[in-house]
Amino acid sequence: MAELTYRQAIAAGIAQEMGRDPSVVLLGEDVGAAAGVFKTYSGLYKQFGPTRVRDTPISEEAIVGAAIGAAMTGLRPVADIMFADFLATCWDMVANQAAKTRYMLDGQVTLPLVIVTGNGGGLRFGAQHSQSLENWAMAVPGLKVVAPSTPADAFGLLAASIRDPDPVLFFGHKALYAVKASVPDGEHVEALGRAVIRREGKDVTLLALAAMVPRALAAAEVLAEHGIDATVVDLRTLVPLDTATIFEAVSRTGVAFTVEENPRLLGWGAEIASLIAEECFEALDAPVVRITAPHVPLPAAGVLEDSAIPSVERICATVLERCA
Amino acid sequence: MTSTPIGTTPGRADQATRVQMYEQMVHIRSFEKRVLALFHQGLVPATSHLSTGMEAIAVGVAANLRPGDSTLCTYRGHAHVLARGSSMEAMFAELIGRATGLLGGKGGSMHLASAEHGALGSYAIVGAHIPIAAGVAWSAQYRNTDQVVACFFGDGATNIGAFHEGLNLAAVWKLPVVFVCENNRYMEYTPIGSVTAVAHPAADRARAYGLEPVLIDGNDADVVFTAAAEACSRARAGDGPTLIEAETYRHFGHSNSDPAKYRPEAEVEEWLERDPITIYRSRLLAEGLDESVLTQIDVSADDAVEQAASAALAAPVPTVDEIEKNVWADGSGSWRS
Numbered sequence: 001m002a003e004l005t006y007r008q009a010i011a012a013g014i015a016q017e018m019g020r021d022p023s024v025v026l027l028g029e030d031v032g033a034a035a036g037v038f039k040t041y042s043g044l045y046k047q048f049g050p051t052r053v054r055d056t057p058i059s060e061e062a063i064v065g066a067a068i069g070a071a072m073t074g075l076r077p078v079a080d081i082m083f084a085d086f087l088a089t090c091w092d093m094v095a096n097q098a099a100k101t102r103y104m105l106d107g108q109v110t111l112p113l114v115i116v117t118g119n120g121g122g123l124r125f126g127a128q129h130s131q132s133l134e135n136w137a138m139a140v141p142g143l144k145v146v147a148p149s150t151p152a153d154a155f156g157l158l159a160a161s162i163r164d165p166d167p168v169l170f171f172g173h174k175a176l177y178a179v180k181a182s183v184p185d186g187e188h189v190e191a192l193g194r195a196v197i198r199r200e201g202k203d204v205t206l207l208a209l210a211a212m213v214p215r216a217l218a219a220a221e222v223l224a225e226h227g228i229d230a231t232v233v234d235l236r237t238l239v240p241l242d243t244a245t246i247f248e249a250v251s252r253t254g255v256a257f258t259v260e261e262n263p264r265l266l267g268w269g270a271e272i273a274s275l276i277a278e279e280c281f282e283a284l285d286a287p288v289v290r291i292t293a294p295h296v297p298l299p300a301a302g303v304l305e306d307s308a309i310p311s312v313e314r315i316c317a318t319v320l321e322r323c324a
Numbered sequence: 325m326t327s328t329p330i331g332t333t334p335g336r337a338d339q340a341t342r343v344q345m346y347e348q349m350v351h352i353r354s355f356e357k358r359v360l361a362l363f364h365q366g367l368v369p370a371t372s373h374l375s376t377g378m379e380a381i382a383v384g385v386a387a388n389l390r391p392g393d394s395t396l397c398t399y400r401g402h403a404h405v406l407a408r409g410s411s412m413e414a415m416f417a418e419l420i421g422r423a424t425g426l427l428g429g430k431g432g433s434m435h436l437a438s439a440e441h442g443a444l445g446s447y448a449i450v451g452a453h454i455p456i457a458a459g460v461a462w463s464a465q466y467r468n469t470d471q472v473v474a475c476f477f478g479d480g481a482t483n484i485g486a487f488h489e490g491l492n493l494a495a496v497w498k499l500p501v502v503f504v505c506e507n508n509r510y511m512e513y514t515p516i517g518s519v520t521a522v523a524h525p526a527a528d529r530a531r532a533y534g535l536e537p538v539l540i541d542g543n544d545a546d547v548v549f550t551a552a553a554e555a556c557s558r559a560r561a562g563d564g565p566t567l568i569e570a571e572t573y574r575h576f577g578h579s580n581s582d583p584a585k586y587r588p589e590a591e592v593e594e595w596l597e598r599d600p601i602t603i604y605r606s607r608l609l610a611e612g613l614d615e616s617v618l619t620q621i622d623v624s625a626d627d628a629v630e631q632a633a634s635a636a637l638a639a640p641v642p643t644v645d646e647i648e649k650n651v652w653a654d655g656s657g658s659w660r661s
Binding site: 025051054056057059060061062064065066067068069070071072073074075077092093096097101102103104105106107108109110112141142165166192193194237239240241242243244 | 394396427428429430431435437438439440444445447449452453454455456457458459460461462463464466467473485486489490492493496497649650651652653654655657658659660661
């Protein structure tokens with residue numbers, strides 16, 4: 001198995017799909033010779049050339065709009081939106097056009113497009129370059145939502161997103177780009193809509209996404225020292241949501257926490273807590289507790305940002321307090 | 325009504341095409357007249373946006389399009405979807421929410437589309453389809469076809485960001501798009517001149533994208549045809565987009581709920597005199613076309629419209645299990661795996 005960084009895995013996932021399917025194209029700001037501002041597209045321009053890897057102006061509406069038009073007519077575009085925060089500048093294209101066109105046209109067209117974006121905090125970029133916005137996308141019918149936590153998943157879930165016939169928002173996590181881990185050799189494609197249990201434990205279940213997965217896993221090791229055995233579920237995709245795996249894990253422990261990087265109100269954990277309450281209430285020994293960022297714009301200074309995003313310490317403290 | 329493209333070189337349309345343009349205008353006029361009647365009967369819910377008075381633009385451009393070419397238009401899109409050959413019955417059915425509707429009742433008045441005819445949607449967020457049209461054209465270019473995309477929008481759309489982003493991208497990438505601004509002088513209820521920095525909202529901005537300004541009489545089907553023919557030739561030859569501003573006027577308000585009292589009476593009168601169908605009919609007659617040919621077209625248009633409307637009215641409403649269908653490509657609407 002090769003060792004790849006998360007950012008290399010993104011490029012590798014796209015390269016795999018561009019290699020097998022000439023209808024796959026990549027567009028976005030600085031994605032060509034510059035390989036993306038986060039170097040998530042290294043090697044693609046050289047390998048596939050300027051007609052398949054196209055630099056665009058700073059025009060997010062044009063980037064996503066062009067991807068929509070191309071997807072409707074036979075291409076499989078991968079559109080880069082540099083920072084997830086910039087989705088706000090093209091939200092009409094994402095939420096009104098990409099998400100709804102197939103439904104409004106009663107299936108006359110399909111939209112096999114992927115928007116790859118740099119999501120999440122931890123890098124001191126401040127409130128307009130650090131948000132975790134998966135819940136924006138999750139709230140819009142017609143969008144699939146993917147947020148990998150490992151290089152292997154960045155590769156395999158991106159490949160799956162490109163092959164998927166529907167619009168997918170692929171939230172890469174900026175704080176994970178440098179993480180290196182093994183990636184399976186050969187063709188690698190994961191399935192959308194499958195959560196993975198990263199750690200089995202009998203006492204509590206931690207439901208986490210993207211950068212919160214390694215933190216939940218680290219917290220589980222600390223909790224083990226306190227005699228609490230934690231299951232960690234990596235949700236991987238929010239839409240489709242793998243409720244079966246979630247309910248199964250929660251039912252085994254009877255106690256569930258969500259670990260969310262997003263601000264408090266209406267983060268993805270709110271929906272999951274609601275589903276657990278509605279559909280496996282009898283399995284619960286305690287209320288579902290959500291560990292989130294406070295409901296504030298994310299601050300820039302290190303001490304403030306670190307305090308806002310759920311840390312290993314805060315996860316442990318919350319679990320220990322609830323399980324006391 | 326057919327959408328058969330007639331092979332013509334840039335310039336004047338041949339006689340068969342011209343008669344066909346007349347026929348299409350008459351069909352569109354008659355269709356929209358019936359839509360308004362259905363609205364007043366309470367059968368078309370919400371509202372609809374008529375292009376009555378603006379038909380020459382739709383038919384003049386469509387006469388230059390071939391199978392495989394695409395049309396993207398706005399919520400004022402009946403004319404454009406009809407001009408590509410879509411079924412009137414299915415359009416009526418969509419407007420009145422029937423199962424046999426073009427979109428199965430899911431889209432409604434503002435989203436008419438017929439992908440099989442190249443009508444890739446009517447867009448109800450102003451300007452949104454301008455970048456999308458660029459994307460359709462990018463696909464045509466990438467696939468090495470000579471397909472072109474016709475993208476219609478109103479004067480109001482020239483003041484939204486998507487216009488700028490889409491025009492710039494199309495120009496930089498030399499995409500095969502014919503952008504057609506239907507300048508009907510009012511953005512909803514407001515005179516476009518009072519909210520726009522330039523006199524000609526599209527033409528005066530063409531040079532900002534490295535394009536030649538093209539300002540035409542949108543009420544003259546021959547003029548529209550010629551301008552569109554040149555633009556399509558450029559696009560098919562790989563010479564990039566054209567931005568046409570076609571001056572026109574809507575006979576009715578912005579939507580069916582708008583009596584359009586904000587327009588000076590003299591202005592309305594002046595433009596009613598410039599009715600594109602009247603103008604074209606007179607011209608064809610003056611050139612010696614037998615009036616019975618045109619009268620036959622007029623009568624059969626009304627018959628076809630009546631037949632289509634009756635069939636739509638007799639159709640059932642959708643079954644509620646349709647709600648969860650076709651969100652996704654597998655036909656389902658499920659958000660959980």
